[in-house]
Structure formats: structure tokens, C-alpha cells
Amino acid sequence: MPMPMAMATSINSPITFHFLKPPLSSFPSLSRSPQSHCSFFNSSTTRCSYSSLEVRDVSYQPPGTEFKLLNSVNFSLPEKSLGLIFGQSGSGKTTLLQLLAGINKPTSGSIHIQKYGDDGSPSQSPEPLVPERVGIVFQFPERYFVADTVLDEVTFGWPRQKGNDQLRENLALGLQRAINWVGLSGISLDKNPHSLSGGYKRRLALAIQLVQIPDLLILDEPLAGLDWKARADVVKLLKHLKKELTVLVVSHDLREFASLVDQSWRMEMGGNLRQEFLPL
Numbered sequence: 611m612p613m614p615m616a617m618a619t620s621i622n623s624p625i626t627f628h629f630l631k632p633p634l635s636s637f638p639s640l641s642r643s644p645q646s647h648c649s650f651f652n653s654s655t656t657r658c659s660y661s662s663l664e665v666r667d668v669s670y671q672p673p674g675t676e677f678k679l680l681n682s683v684n685f686s687l688p689e690k691s692l693g694l695i696f697g698q699s700g701s702g703k704t705t706l707l708q709l710l711a712g713i714n715k716p717t718s719g720s721i722h723i724q725k726y727g728d729d730g731s732p733s734q735s736p737e738p739l740v741p742e743r744v745g746i747v748f749q750f751p752e753r754y755f756v757a758d759t760v761l762d763e764v765t766f767g768w769p770r771q772k773g774n775d776q777l778r779e780n781l782a783l784g785l786q787r788a789i790n791w792v793g794l795s796g797i798s799l800d801k802n803p804h805s806l807s808g809g810y811k812r813r814l815a816l817a818i819q820l821v822q823i824p825d826l827l828i829l830d831e832p833l834a835g836l837d838w839k840a841r842a843d844v845v846k847l848l849k850h851l852k853k854e855l856t857v858l859v860v861s862h863d864l865r866e867f868a869s870l871v872d873q874s875w876r877m878e879m880g881g882n883l884r885q886e887f888l889p890l
């Protein structure tokens with residue numbers, strides 16, 4: 611494993627990095643740019659601008675096959691909210707997540723971020739959701755850990771060449787924020803990721819996706835394989851994260867997510883998505 615560009619000198623919070631001057635002792639709370647902005651018209655009326663993920667008429671037919679896995683999928687998810695997709699195994703949920711993450715391209719339809727003004731109408735042209743701005747945590751992410759230390763795992767994809775100090779400094783700042791944010795700051799960065807508890811492995815997988823704040827954070831079955839305590843921990847963490855991020859979850863664990871879900875959809879066999887309250 612090559613040495614990471616950012617070398618931790620202190621393994622407990624706060625993390626410090628050789629190339630950061632001065633060493634960080636605190637970091638700002640997460641903020642997204644652009645943020646939603648509210649105007650106050652009178653004592654009872656507040657109008658806010660906001661952005662929304664908009665999926666329009668998305669269909670997907672794998673190349674070389676004759677059948678559609680997704681059939682004209684439509685939904686919107688406003689920023690800083692949590693949406694949950696549930697449905698039968700094999701209905702197409704993961705297929706949809708893969709399109710949102712840019713792993714595959716829709717056969718037809720569009721996936722955009724649309725900004726809205728105070729009056730609720732679009733304030734500019736929709737922007738495509740770019741894969742670099744999407745964080746995705748697959749099912750059982752710990753199975754894909756490749757490094758011997760937490761620090762190497764989290765910095766694995768970082769640029770290694772010299773001469774890009776600004777980028778590396780930004781990544782280091784983002785890393786410190788992400789580590790604190792998911793509650794990993796008490797964990798030694800020298801620890802082997804595979805020796806972490808189930809819940810902490812999931813936190814690490816989340817931290818990796820949060821170094822650069824994504825426009826959309828996607829989680830595929832985030833509670834799968836965890837014991838009851840770790841499941842409760844992850845749910846609590848997501849409750850916190852959704853205040854700042856747009857989160858889309860695919861899960862069968864409807865009861866545990868019920869208190870966090872802002873919108874939900876059922877994926878029906880044949881790849882048809884329809885809005886539906888959680889069937890609890």
C-alpha cells in the first residue's frame with residue numbers, strides 16, 4: 611500500500627497533517643454551496659429557494675438485452691431530505707441507484723439537479739447530476755476495504771503526485787470534517803479497518819464518501835448484516851446527516867427508517883416506481 615499524501619501525526623482527535631499549516635484544532639460545520647436561502651415576506655410567510663434531485667422518465671435496458679429493468683421512473687427529492695425506496699427483491703432498486711451514481715447510463719430519460727427560487731419556480735436551467743458529486747455506499751461496504759489502516763482506506767483514491775497542495779489540503783480538511791462527522795474521531799487512524807466493529811466499519815464507509823460533500827448520498831441496504839446496536843447507531847447517524855445532505859436509501863428495514871423518511875417509493879416488479887407511504 612503506497613503511503614498516503616496526508617500523513618497523520620496524531621491518531622486521536624484532532625487529526626493533524628504534515629502539510630497543513632497550522633494544524634487543525636477545529637473545523638467548520640458542514641455547509642453546502644449553494645445553500646437554500648429564505649426570504650421573510652411577513653410574520654407568517656417564509657419562502658425559500660432550494661434545489662431538488664429530479665429524475666424524469668428514466669428507463670434502462672441493459673445493452674444487448676431485450677427487456678427493460680426500469681420503466682419510465684419519475685421522482686423528485688428536495689435537498690437535505692431523506693428518501694427511501696423499498697420493494698421486492700429483483701424489482702430494480704439497485705439498478706436505479708447505479709444509474710444515479712453514473713455507473714450505468716439510462717437508456718432514456720434525465721437525471722438533474724434543479725434549483726428553485728423563492729416563488730417555487732425554476733430559477734435556472736437544470737444541471738445534470740455528475741457522478742463525481744454522488745457518494746454511494748454499496749451493500750456490505752466493508753467487504754471492499756483494501757487498506758491495512760483506517761487512514762490508508764480513507765485516502766485510498768487521493769491524488770499522489772506532488773504539486774497539487776491546494777487540492778490535498780482541501781481533501782485533508784474534508785477528511786477531518788468527515789471523520790468527526792461520522793463519529794470516528796476517537797478511533798486510531800492506524801487501526802486495521804477490518805478490526806473495527808460492524809457499526810464503525812459502516813461509519814468508515816460513510817466517511818470515505820463524505821470527504822467531498824456530495825450532492826446526493828446513496829446508501830444501498832445500510833443496515834444489512836449489522837446487530838441491533840449497530841443498526842440503531844447507523845440510523846442515528848443518518849438522522850444527523852440528512853440535516854445537511856440529500857440522502858437516498860434503498861432498504862427493506864422500513865420500521866427502523868420510519869422516523870427519518872421524508873418521502874418513500876415502492877419499486878414494483880418490472881421497474882415501475884411509485885410514491886407510497888411506508889407500509890408499517
Ligand SMILES: Nc1ncnc2c1ncn2[C@@H]1O[C@H](COP(=O)(O)OP(=O)(O)OP(=O)(O)O)[C@@H](O)[C@H]1O
Binds near residue numbers: 679697699701704
Ligand atoms: N446487466 C444486467 N443484465 C440483465 N439483467 C440484469 C442486469 N442487472 C440486473 N439485472 C436483473 O435486473 C433485476 C433487478 O435487479 P436489482 O439488483 O436492481 O434488484 P433489486 O430490487 O435491487 O433487488 P435486491 O432487493 O435483491 O437487491 C434482477 O432480476 C437482476 O437479475
